[in-house]
Amino acid sequence: MGLGAIVVIGAERESLLAGPLACVDILGRSMVERAIERFVRYEVEAVTVLAESEECYGSRTSAGGLDSANVKVVADVVSAITEQLKEYAEKGIEHSFIVSGSMYAETDLLDLFYFHREAQQIVTRGIDREGPLDLWVVDCAKAREADLGILLKEEQEPGNSYFIRDYVSRVTQPQDLRRLVSDALAGRCALRPSGREIRPGIWIGERAEVHRRARIVAPAYIGCGSKVEEDTLITRCSSIERDCYVDCGTVIEDSSILANTHVGIWLDVCHAVASGNKLLSLGHDVVVEISDPSVMRSNDETRRALDLSLQHVEQQVVAAIEVAAIQREQPPAPETWQLGANPIQG
């Protein structure tokens, strides 16, 4: 059959995050990682990620999330897709999925492919109730002869498009991210948090630490390496992604704390998305930059400082071992007893 897949990560940014939303962890894994895993599960022969900016996936590649995909940084997405399809065709891959990294759709990809093959068209686009989706199946050989830019942009006749009835989420804004998290934790979609379900509706990642006096009300998610201190309350579909820190007495309600965020003591994070020192209040529809690091900050700086201190400790340990080795080679002279210094007298 020969199937390939291309995942496109746009360079679009918004005020809360440094990179695109497609690369942000949602319940433990980014949407790009989930898309790749899905294609791998469907035994797609080759998966390529085309990213419009380099920094958007740098951290994730180092984390090993995109191991099963070939990642390329491109300037022009349409010409890069055309090139990739040409490459696929040369490898004998007949059809390829093209999907935006910021879209989550629960559909049977094989069914979409069979629909495309039966329709005998160059491109088949997925649509849902709200309109066309950034999900296509393309005939690799035929696409070389046509103008792909026009084919991907044009709206197809309803009969030629593949209608998706299942859950779909277009994650273009942090508000969409929050909705997807709520839907996933409430079981309204098939997206599952990565980690262990320790109690019904409560998911905990590896190395996460939750104080025994912290209250976690299901459904909720605590990502790997995160620490939740005493007297905190995590409730109403809240998610705390990896390597976060939530200090004593803070309430996280109906909110998402994105990876590497330090949330200070006795705060109320309600109906919000927080990332580093930025907070998007969904109620007020405003992004607030917190200048006070004790209130909210990125954990990256803390980790860097910790790494430096660990290096220092390591150096001290190495030095101590060296000193011990030298001392072992040259045993110290036996201590001389003095009458006045001996505590046991008489």
Added chain:
Amino acid sequence: MYTRGPVIVMELPEQLNHAEGGAFLAEMQPLLEIHRPRVVLDCSQVQHMDSAGIEVLLHCVEEAMKRDGDLKLAALSPAAAAILELMRVDRLFEVFASADEAARSFHAVASIEESQSPPWYSVPYGLPDLKSAS
């Protein structure tokens, strides 16, 4: 600063941080030391507020309440509202859409107080009856 009857309306600076907050507090302090200070803080210009700014607000409301007065916030920007919520101090203040509305709310309280009879503890209990009996 301007006044609406007995109500003082103060405009908060754009940046309510340690430096600006200190200067604002110095300006504000004498206004809070009168009997029953009624203060409205117009927050329409506030673009940024940090924990030092929050501390200034808390100090002002505390001083006002010590002297049987009150402090109300008006025209809160979405950013300022989000920070107050985050710091859990939003519930300590009455918030109004405009400074005029906030000032009017003080007048409403004052008129209610004037229309009411003196409180029971201001009249010695049973004294009228004793007088009539004598």
